[in-house]
Amino acid sequence: MFNKLSFKIGILFFVFFLIIEAFLFFTLYSNLANDRIEEVMENLLGRGNTHREVLERNFQTSTIEHVAIMESASDFAVVITDEAGELLVNSDPINKEMRHIIDRVKEEKIPKNGKIVEKRWEETAFIATDSPIVIDGKHEGNVFMFADTDNVKKIIDQLSDQFLMVSIITISLTIIVIMFLSKFIAIPLIRMKEATEQLSKGDHRVALRTERTDELGELANSITKLSNDLEQMKMARNEFLASVSHELRTPLTYLKGYADIISRDDTPKEEMKEYTKIIREEAEHLTYLIKNLFDLAEMDENNFTIKREPISLCELTRTIAERVQPAFEKSAIQFSYLCEKEFVIDVDPARLQQVIFNTLENARKHSSEGGRVSLSVKQKEDDIWIVIQDEGEGIPPEDLPYIFDRLYRVEKSRSRDSGGTGLGLSIAREIIESHGGTIEASSVIGKGTTIRIRLRKGGRENV
Ligand SMILES: Nc1ncnc2c1ncn2[C@@H]1O[C@H](COP(=O)(O)OP(=O)(O)OP(=O)(O)O)[C@@H](O)[C@H]1O
Ligand SMILES: [Mg+2]
Incomplete structure (x- = not known):
């Protein structure tokens, strides 16, 4: 199971998605949490500023007390001091921490629009703001607002819970999607594995039908x-x-x-x-x-090696011509030989000789008395052509494409005069092709046959 491709792909995707999701969630979470805290703080400051405005308009004991009564019912606490920092009123009991903040801020210069004076919600028990009361340019006192950080923490906890839920849902969805995705990739591979197993068992009829273009x-x-x-x-x-x-x-x-x-x-x-x-x-x-x-x-089996050496093609073909001459004379066939000019070519002489002998022998076997057979060597551009031409019986067009096939004979019955094996031309083709050349036949029935062997001049190309 752990070694399965689908599992490996799945794990890979999962880790990849998890990293992306974790990164996205973390960014989103910290942004949202910061926004929420900011909002709470701005709210607190806004509230303090509203009280300040009221008090700036009417800085009297009754108004001051009124403000304290209002805040005593809320989640927040208000503390109003005079210009010297002496306590005037407080909506909720003052504890040490609040006192500490008030004392600390006394020394500070607070802007007219107030300031958040304690924002470390994770460490302290309160966050706090201070809005100075200024009447006719004179500093008359301060409105301190306090909010229990437990509330802020609660908000953040809620947010964390929501994020946890969403994370669980996304991770589950990711797992499901990945399972499908990895199967989608792995299933065709599994089918192919089965197909190749079938192939190796000897059943070659596998059809992997697929519309996929990837x-x-x-x-x-x-x-x-x-x-x-x-x-x-x-x-x-x-x-x-x-x-x-x-x-x-x-x-x-x-x-x-x-x-x-x-x-x-x-x-x-x-x-x-x-x-x-x-x-x-x-x-x-x-x-x-x-x-x-x-x-x-x-x-x-590819054990067949050709041993190339530079040879004079005219010399090689002349020797062959001299050797076959008596056989042609015996069959009363006129044999002519032509080598246009001296070519030195890199070939396996014994193998090339075998090919030419075979084609000449074919020409002799399929010609009748008085016929003519020619062997010629020519150069055309970069190629050297060895052409064997006869005026014999020719090869029927329907047989012509197959004469280079193994064991193929036009005359199916094994007549003793022409009793070949039907392997000569297929061997010839193998030899010529392993020299990087080509061999082809053309024939007209009743007129004769031409075999053309093309060899590259260097003899080494295409090998
Ligand atoms: N010059 C030709 N004229 C007419 N038919 C030919 C000629 N050359 C080849 N063929 C036909 O092509 C067949 C295949 O030739 P190939 O040389 O491969 O075999 P083969 O001559 O019958 O046997 P092998 O060469 O092995 O003794 C021959 O049986 C013959 O029917
Ligand atoms: Mg032959």
Whole structure:
């Protein structure tokens, strides 16, 4: 519970709000309390001044006593002294503290409009004001007003009680709001956690539907996308495994069939020779297929490294041209080779050779007698193009987008003459792409096929 995100967010918010609220309440409280005290004091002074005005108009014993009688019924006390500070009248009994204040103020010069002479309400028993009585410019006496500080304290206590109530209500509301707020943030995260757990258990069909456009929404969308990608990968893997097992099973069936025939006693020697040859070819084909699959597996695991070195591209392609020439002659196909100028390029020569061999072999396999195949190396701006062109049967447009896919062959049946594995071009693409280049095919059925390999001149960009 204490480790839960919602709890952590909640606590964070709570502390934050509490600090703000405490600060606001404290400011408000002290302002209000000060205002109240000020009000009480002003009131007291106002009252004293009113008495003074009455007495200035009529400074007689009866009026003086009248004032005292009036105040004896109120919460306040009035003390009237003569100019020497001698007591004339008091509405309530005078105690030591009051006496002390009166004596202290005697020495002071009090302005005509009176003055609050004791305002320390927290420490003393009374707050007090003094309004001097001046008749015809002559100081005749003083009106002292006293208010019990218990009253002031009561007012402040009331205010504190109100504040306490309001604080409790606000804190409770804050807690409720925070609980909702933290849940609002934490719930989508909890859903995402559950979704990823589901993903790791192998169920890739998670759909985190969310209308949110904030970071949490983006995260939810990313997880949904990840699950879709995983599902697709799983499907592709299954499909690939099915194709691989099919590819392996076919030659094995042949092998078993021919081995059976050979082992029969009545098989003529000629046929035996023929079938043994087929068995050898099939075994070679299997070895080739497994080697290619192994290459691809390495590429998938990123164990596949290309060892770049600066090489002369013309030299490399010329060697290849010389090596394939006899095969083309044998198939009665005219082979031409052109390297525009000397290029030095940073590539893995063995891998690049593998790609060119494969594409040339494809061109040869799919061309008929008398056809022409060309290999040319050109430069266009910063790119180097290796183009292999044939005048063979071409590739149907509906197959063209897939020829770089693994195990994809236009001719689905494994005819022995063209019996490739369907892995050559996918390996080629992996190799070229890990060089930072591209490989693409264009083809017109009946007219021929062109494979274009583009390599960056430095050979290092985009890697
Ligand atoms: N020059 C071409 N003309 C016509 N079809 C082609 C040509 N190059 C490739 N193809 C088609 O594309 C398919 C895939 O080629 P890829 O090189 O990947 O496999 P493969 O040649 O069948 O087998 P592998 O190269 O592994 O021996 C081929 O089976 C063929 O149908
Ligand atoms: Mg091939």
